[in-house]
Amino acid sequence: MSESITIKAATSIPRPEYPRPDWQRSEWENLNGDWSFQFDSEDRGRSENWSQPAASFSSTIIVPFSWSSPLSGIGMDEKGIAWYSRKSSWKPANSKDRVILRFGAVDYDSEVWVNGTAIGTHSGGYGNFEFDVTQVWNRSAENTITVRTEDLDLGHQGRGKQGYGETRGIWQPVWLEARPQNYVSDARFITKLDGTIQVTANITAGAAGQAKLAFSFANNSVAHQEDLELTEGHNTIATTFTAADPQHWSPDSPHLYEGEIILSSSAGEDRVQTYFGIREIGTALIDGRNYRWITLNGKPVYLNGTLDQSFHPTGYFTYPADEDMQNEIFLLKRLGLNFVRIHIKPEEPRKLYWADKLGMLVMEDMPCFWGNPDEQARLSYESEAREIFNRDYNHPSIFSWIMFNETWGLKTNSKAASLTGDAGATNHYLPDTQEWVRSMYHWAKKEDPTRIIEDNSPCNYDHVESDINTWHFYLNGYENLRKHVTEVVEKTFVGSTFNYIGGNQQSDAPLMNSECGAVWGVEGSAGDSDLAWHYRYMMNEFRRHDKMCGFVFTEFKDVVNEWNGYYRIDGTDKLFGYEAFVPGMSIADLHSADFIVIDAAPCETVDAGKAVSVALLSSSFSDQYHGQSLTLSWELSYDNLGVRVTADSGCTQLEWNGYGVKAIAPIAAKMPNQDAVAVLGVQLSTADGKVITRNFITYDVRSGDANNKYDAEGIWISVPVASFSTREWPYSWNALQNQKVSGGDSGSFTYDITLPDTDEAAFIGDVDIIFEASAKRLLVKDREHLSQKQHDISYMHGLKTDPEINLNTYYMTDSVRYESNIRILIDGQQIEAALLPDDPADSRGVLSWHYQPVDNKLDEAGSYGYLVKVRVPSAVVAKLNQTRQFKLQLEALDGGLALYGRNAGRYPIDLLIRYQ
Known part of the structure; x- marks a missing residue:
């Protein structure tokens, strides 16, 4: 809705805007x-x-920050009892109001006093609540508000993933607000x-009497009025009106009807600013199928979504500012996503407002409890x-409510069984x-027939009854993922x-799918590693199946113990590297409603010069x-050693008709006649050149020559990077x-090179x-010989751990750089120096992904380097004409050094010596 309402609060206080823009009074x-605060242990x-x-x-x-969060000024993660108090001299302009x-939310049990008089209690950590304090509020003097809160993490409490x-x-x-004696609740x-x-x-209604209830939206172009006869106390009014030429709400066109509800009576006017969006959520059988798709406004919609923990590193589950919530929606939309799953908690109202305003579908979870599903837990939950x-x-x-997640809280004695390790405990x-x-x-379903309801979002195949x-699943490895998704589809x-x-x-x-990714698809979790490689082929596998109508990727941003977000925990970028394969491509291309599926592995080893046929599907x-x-x-x-070459190309016209997945003509292409990492990129465009979507797969093309084969003049010698004669480093490993060989943080690799004396x-x-x-960023696991640790349910409660101790960690490329200065020496004489900009890992590390030995452990997956090309000075070459031998020394002054061989990194080369 419009942000034109005058903010009454001082701008120096946190979160000064009205907390409920969907239901706002002036x-x-x-x-x-600042509130006075005291623990009461x-x-x-x-x-x-x-x-x-x-x-x-x-x-x-x-306030409003949890006492455990840094922004609260307390910053103590201590459960128990605490008291709050503050003064206020505010009063309504109308003395009769x-x-x-x-209260937006207080966790968990609350008791409230005003001027020493008890006014009410509330239990529950996520719902809003209010008290009418009119009778105890002093309009001519200062008032004291006191709140006692009790949060003991009891088993029946709805907590969700508060461990973060x-x-x-x-x-x-x-906040305080004024309302007339008769008001719209x-x-x-x-x-x-x-x-x-x-x-x-x-x-x-404070008293019985006549009233008028008016609705005015879209600058009064949508208006309606009802004459009422109110009874004292509670009144329920049902009415219907019409918006002419209705504008529908969707993520692409988030049209809101903004306006007011006005209740007029002898008690005065109650004006509530609010809004609505015209949209319908449903499911439907489309074009004779015997399985349903999700529909938005009567049409199929493919749900490209992510899991959002809604966590902020300083405010925890409370955003520091309204701008942060607005930016969250922008960050989602930038990825090309059209929906988000708020994980095991309801979202803050102002973030939901920005989802409404900017266009983002929301799947909202109910918060789970962690104890047994006994009567107290059930009543609290309900x-x-x-x-x-x-x-x-x-x-x-909001298009969907999820009532439970992964059967958490639904297994009798689940807490006892998982945390004590008692084999005899029932679970x-x-x-x-x-x-x-x-x-x-x-x-x-009865409470809200307008939305999709899910009973339990399952990881244990345990639905009972559900609208979706x-x-x-969390799996790593193309074949594993392809087999699993196909099996699920066939069993549906x-x-x-x-x-x-x-x-x-x-x-x-x-x-x-309502949760997916590779974070738990590897032994001990994936640590902080590349997402981009796995993500691309996962999107292809999902779009390959006509039955599937969406996914939820885990997750939007990194959190304290999972580093598998599209963004870092602070919202900074991770670099997926797709633009290096297809110019202009970004992750948003994988989220296009109209998509070209490349029905093939992300990388395949092929012989040089081979003709291949690649299956395609339209979705x-x-x-x-x-x-x-x-x-x-x-x-x-x-x-080709730093020069981009087109080996083959083509185009065809597609008549784009009908929903769903269809086979289209395959691509026939011929591989280059040399060693190469070849990229088959596709692009779907309109007649006027607008690009709809891009996609690609890769090939490791092998010539079979002992020294490999490249399109360049001269004689080549391929020196395996692990064949050094000496290495001198504080830390070094293969x-x-x-x-691949690595050393850090300063040192050198030395190679004995012999140039064959040939007639040529x-x-x-x-x-x-x-x-x-590349540079070599030394991690804790590199400095210390660590073994992989297994994780228990404490990870789900936000166990904080250092990604550097995880054996699978190889930091995905992001906006932070780790540089290294290196020198290249021949027989002790420096011939060149170079700056290696980073120690990156993302989809560009094709060979480091393709030649992973096993799927459930990551061996520096996706890591790659930069192509370094050095011309040896003529004076040094003159000596080589006599000796034909030299010592090549690659030295890092700081920042370490990693060297990539033929089957690692981005380029299919060993250490190459070319002479002519």
Whole structure:
């Protein structure tokens, strides 16, 4: 909605904007900022009357930040009891108006006093709540607000993944607002594509009487009015009106109808600024299929999504500023994503507002509890679910509610079994619990028939009843992933018991993935390693299957113990490197609604000069280009020692019609006649040249020659990088099956080189030295001989660990550089110096990925270097004409050195000596 409302709070306080732009009143007081604060580890506060205005607390905390977070000013991750207190002299302009004290969220049990009088309690860590404090509010003097919070991490509490950073105490904004004696408590909007708007409003009336309820949206172009006869207390009003020429909401066109609800009565006017979006979420059988797809506004939509932990390193689950929440949506859209799954928690209202405003579909989870699913846990969960549904119902961005995740909290004695290691402890998803989950699914369907409901987002194949049939997997390796996804698709059909538990069966519900990635697909987790290689072939495998209608990649940003985000934890970029294969390509190309699937491995070893046939599929989940003739162009290119060469190319016209996946004509291409990493890139374009999507695969082309073969004059000698005569380093090791050698942080590799005396080169005119090298960032695992550690459930609770101790870590290329200065010497004489800009790892490290020895352990995967080309000075060459031998020394002055051989890195070369 419009941000034109005057901010009443001082701009120096944190989060000064109104916390609920979806339900906003103009007269209010922001209570964020400094509050007096006191831990109460012995629970003495009640008996010692800390609730009274005269009570004095020893510390100051900055609200709305959890006391465990750095931004709170406390920064202690200590569960227990804490007290808050602050003063306020604010009063409504109208002396007859009510004063309402509102809390965005407080974890977990809250008691509130105003001027020493108890006004109410609340339990639950994620829902908003409020108290009418009119009768105790002093309008002519200073008031004291006191809050006691208790967060003991009990098993019945809805906690989610708070281990990343606990939401202890007050962790969302607190504010006061004025309302007339008669006011609109809330309203639910249900929209239809034809412009029909159904509204159910709840009104609180201080006294019976006549009133008018008016709706004015889109500058009053959508307007309606109802005459009411209110009864004292609670009133529910249902009404319907129409938006002419309705503009539909979608991620591509996030049109919002912004405006006001006005309740007029003898008590005055209650004006609430709000908005709605006209959109319909559903599932449908399309073009005779017997399985459903998810639809948005009546049309199929492919869901390109990611898992969002909504974690900030300084505010934890509270964003420091509104701008941070807005930027989150921009960062998602920049990737070409159209939806996000908020993981095991409801999102802050202002971030949902930006999802509405900027266009991002949201799958919102209910927070799980970690104890047994006993009566107390169930009652707590149900209460919190009601609050979340009530608060977030009107956000057009939310298309799905997930009631549970990975059966967490649903297995009886699960905590005891996992944390104590007691083999005798039970750890079962009991039939009674399954039926409770089913009841929650049906409750949600009744409570909100406008959205897709999922019972449990499963990693254990244990759905009960659901509107979508999702599953989780974490696998590394192309063949493993391809086999797994194909198996899931083949086992998905009406009546199948696969992915369901307790004798329940699949319906025709849409199939999609709701968590995926390689983070847990390797032994001990992937550490901090390259995502780009795995991600590209995973996208191809998903789009290969007509049944699949979306995915959720784990995850949006790195968190404290998982470094598998598209971005670093601070939102800085990771570099995927796709543009090096197809000019202009980015990760967004893999998220196009219209897509070209290359049905082949990410890299294949082939003989030089071989003709290959590559299978292609079209995948369309948009009608934007239906009925058009699109151009599919392709190019087979390779790098010949720093020079880009086109080996083959072609194009064809495609009549782009109909949704889903279809086979199209394969590409026939001929490989180059030399050793090369060849790239087959494809591009789909419109008639006017607009690029719709790009994609690629690679080949390791092998000539079979002992010294390899390259298109350049002269005689070549290939020297394996591991064949050094000496190495002098504090730390040094070989990797990638001796195809890579590394040393750090200063030292050298020395090679004994002999130039054969042949008739062809009886006289040597020029000598060139060519090699692939990078800096070598020394990690803890490199300095110390570490063994891989196995992880337990504590990882799911946010166990903080150093990625440098993980054996799989090889930092993915990002905006931070690790440089190294090197020297090249012949017989002790420096002939050149070079700067190696970084120690990178991403999709450009084709050979380091292709020749990984096993899939579930990473051996410096994706690492690669820079092509270094050195011309030996003439004076040195003159001596070589006599000796034909020399010592080549590659020395790092600082920053270390890694050398890449024929089967490692980016270039298919060993250390090359060319002479002529």
